[in-house]
Amino acid sequence: MKVLILPDEKAATQRAADIVARTVTANPAAVLGLATGGTMLPLYAALVQRHRDDGLSFAQTTSFNLDEYIGLAPDHPCSYHTYMNDALFSHVDIDRARTHLPRGDAADPQVASDEYEDLIEAAGGIDLQLLGIGQNGHIGFNEPTASLGSRTRIKTLTTSTRRANQQYFASYEETPRYAITMGVATILASRKCVLVATGAAKAEAVARMVEGPLSAACPASALQLHAKATVILDQAAAEGLKLTDYYENVHPQGQDSVFD
Numbered sequence: 025m026k027v028l029i030l031p032d033e034k035a036a037t038q039r040a041a042d043i044v045a046r047t048v049t050a051n052p053a054a055v056l057g058l059a060t061g062g063t064m065l066p067l068y069a070a071l072v073q074r075h076r077d078d079g080l081s082f083a084q085t086t087s088f089n090l091d092e093y094i095g096l097a098p099d100h101p102c103s104y105h106t107y108m109n110d111a112l113f114s115h116v117d118i119d120r121a122r123t124h125l126p127r128g129d130a131a132d133p134q135v136a137s138d139e140y141e142d143l144i145e146a147a148g149g150i151d152l153q154l155l156g157i158g159q160n161g162h163i164g165f166n167e168p169t170a171s172l173g174s175r176t177r178i179k180t181l182t183t184s185t186r187r188a189n190q191q192y193f194a195s196y197e198e199t200p201r202y203a204i205t206m207g208v209a210t211i212l213a214s215r216k217c218v219l220v221a222t223g224a225a226k227a228e229a230v231a232r233m234v235e236g237p238l239s240a241a242c243p244a245s246a247l248q249l250h251a252k253a254t255v256i257l258d259q260a261a262a263e264g265l266k267l268t269d270y271y272e273n274v275h276p277q278g279q280d281s282v283f284d
């Protein structure tokens with residue numbers, strides 16, 4: 025696992041944007057795995073800026089988002105479809121026909137989940153998967169105790185996740201209880217993973233993910249099994265780590281090592 029510690033959120037965001045830009049420039053038809061949430065908003069803003077200023081093009085890319093709330097139609101203001109349109113898709117040249125999110129309003133969410141797995145496979149798998157992390161160690165909506173072998177399916181959200189996401193809904197009661205999410209094994213099957221975590225509230229989960237035991241109790245710790253996982257942190261999110269000297273030694277200021 026590459027651990028890159030950047031001075032602040034802005035620098036962490038730019039570092040993640042560099043990796044996405046490099047991936048898309050090297051392979052314009054890259055398949056991107058996308059995440060939602062507050063952490064990703066500055067990253068998408070940085071990508072939109074690079075599209076406008078530097079001509080970074082998503083015209084040939086395909087995308088698959090990690091998750092969607094069950095019960096929300098794509099045009100619901102709080103759906104992740106709407107989030108993606110507002111944060112990224114409407115502002116870049118991506119072909120909407122090649123953007124994918126699970127259908128939260130599917131008549132049979134499990135059938136929709138199986139079909140989603142098939143679509144990812146048909147696209148040739150995910151080249152670069154972006155991830156955030158929940159305060160409880162979730163990735164996607166794989167809550168603690170999620171099977172490390174799981175594939176896209178229905179998950180029940182924990183109270184803490186619903187409380188964290190309540191800010192986007194009118195009340196806790198209206199915050200969805202269920203989601204369709206890529207599984208941990210779906211995420212691990214992507215060729216590269218880049219997880220971004222910023223702010224002190226993520227410090228404990230980050231420490232468990234990077235230096236804790238591999239355990240379904242912290243689904244993000246499954247990234248320890250991934251051969252190409254990069255974790256991009258700001259100082260505050262890195263605060264709980266014990267081996268910071270080593271990470272700094274390998275990647276000073278979060279930059280590439282001589283062998284990257």
Ligand code: F6R
Nearest residue numbers: 059060061062063156157158164
């Ligand atoms: C969103 C997702 C979640 C978030 C995580 C962090 O698609 O899969 O795992 O990445 O809950 O959310 P923020 O960034 O809002 O703290």
